Amino acid sequence: MTAATTPKFRIALVGCGNMANTWVDYAQARGDAELVALVDLNEATARALAEKHHLGGVPIFSDVSAAIGASGANVVFDVTIPDAHEAVTVAALKAGCNVFGEKPLAAGMEQARRMVAAAGQTGHTYAVMQNRRYLPQMHAFRDLVRGSIGTPGFTTANFFIGAHFGGFRDLMDSPLLLDMAIHTFDQARFILGADPVSVYCQEFNPPGSWYAGGAAAVCIFEFEGGQVFSYNGSWCAEGAPTSWEAEWRVMGSTGAAIWDGTNAPYADVVADPEQESFTLDFKRVEAELSHNAPGPEGHFGCLDEMFAALSENRRPETDCTDNIKSLGMVFGAVESARRGEQVML
Ligand SMILES: NC(=O)c1ccc[n+]([C@@H]2O[C@H](COP(=O)([O-])OP(=O)(O)OC[C@H]3O[C@@H](n4cnc5c(N)ncnc54)[C@H](O)[C@@H]3O)[C@@H](O)[C@H]2O)c1
Incomplete structure (x- = not known):
């Protein structure tokens, strides 16, 4: 891709298990987005996802911060297990990314409050999938x-x-x-x-x-x-x-x-x-x-709303500040x- 066609959204997908397939499908369907990094603790899982979705050229990492640093991602999809949501999302927010993540927001209320605070402090968006x-x-x-x-x-x-x-x-x-x-x-x-x-x-x-x-x-x-x-x-x-x-x-x-x-x-x-x-x-x-x-229904509908909110500089419907109530x-x-x-x- 040339500089003239650099997509608006450069996405690092973190957590390449079952649910990640839908998030990849969505990213690939957007005209203004590109998957620039795949991240998983288990390299074989990331490779299998890349193969399935013809993402052979996308670099694979085991750490979200390293992935953002190397790829210049500006959006992170956090599709890891609930216990990993806090570490992944907070690292991504602090590295300058907006984060769209799978439910549940966090594995506990203390973690959730820290994540909402990190979004507030960094000024970036953290929104949660409620398909x-x-x-x-x-x-x-x-x-x-x-x-x-x-x-x-x-x-x-x-x-x-x-x-x-x-x-x-x-x-x-x-x-x-x-x-x-x-x-x-x-x-x-x-x-x-x-x-x-x-x-x-x-x-x-x-x-x-x-x-x-x-x-x-x-x-x-x-x-x-x-x-x-x-x-x-x-x-x-x-x-x-x-x-x-x-x-x-x-x-x-x-x-x-x-x-x-x-x-x-x-x-x-x-x-x-x-x-x-x-x-x-x-x-x-x-x-x-x-x-x-x-x-669009389900995941695609919720992701459409998250990206629209970013473009319109407003909070998405399922922003962490609201979703923490659910x-x-x-x-x-x-x-x-x-x-x-x-x-x-
Ligand atoms: N919205 C829905 O309808 C729906 C349905 C199913 C699952 N989910 C959610 O999606 C998320 C993922 O579920 P899944 O079924 O894909 O699980 P999964 O176990 O298939 O995949 C999770 C992946 O995350 C990786 N991972 C864990 N910690 C990591 C870390 N710190 N850094 C990088 N990678 C890490 C694991 O190695 C694994 O490959 C969960 O939060 C789950 O609740 C949502």
Whole structure:
């Protein structure tokens, strides 16, 4: 590539495992970006990724700082394991890069606060992947909740999937809360446009579970203004699986918004506010998906938003300063389960 065509975004990809494939696909689809370094503790993993995506000319490193120094990267994709997120992201921010990283923001709240502080001190962006926000149904559901059912007061999300991963998730503590619930909790904040103030959580391991840690949880979150979000989840639930996006109901003052996590959402709303009877009649309001589509879905949609924010010199929707509130729901739930009492967030 000549100087005249030097791309705006020079990307170092750190962590070349399974999830990195999607991030590489995205970088390769952008006209204004180039992958300039691949970084992994395990060189063979980086080589395999390079081979698969025809990135033979891209240099491979084992350390993020060395990679940035040698390649002149200005953006880092942090797709490492959660325990490595703090070291990788802070090093990249201090080396002058903006960082887009995989969920969860960090492996703990102390690490997360240090990472948010590093972003603030360096003036660079650290934004977190929350791909489950970027679905047309999700945006349509949010619009129904905010526009068709009056004031939301009670939200439920059910997540029941029997996921036989094998590997680290089978051995870790709190696999559902730490590895999956971040998505559903972040969705709740997105849908309601509000933040939680407390959580009570009971975590447990149902009969037949193949996980060592608690693979199921019931959480009651209180949100600003007193509204309640209740989450029922299990990753060892055989039979009648829900969507990975969870199955949602938001009860508002004048109706209910419903989404099964797959099909188009709808609302069932009071037909005539003047009606006087024991139970009221309702009318169905369909979501208008085509008017609500946010553009590309999943990872591509979230990455589009992150890059757009950089170009427009604003904070992305999933900036660390906001996303730490979703992470706080996860660790608040873990803490509540451990202490057996409600935890303020
Ligand atoms: N958004 C989603 O839907 C989704 C789905 C799956 C995984 N993830 C997230 O993606 C991240 C990666 O998951 P994965 O499934 O690809 O894991 P993985 O184990 O397949 O890959 C992680 C890679 O990071 C490398 N690594 C670890 N520490 C490093 C360091 N300090 N420097 C450089 N490389 C390092 C490892 O060697 C490994 O190759 C995790 O945070 C995970 O939670 C997100």
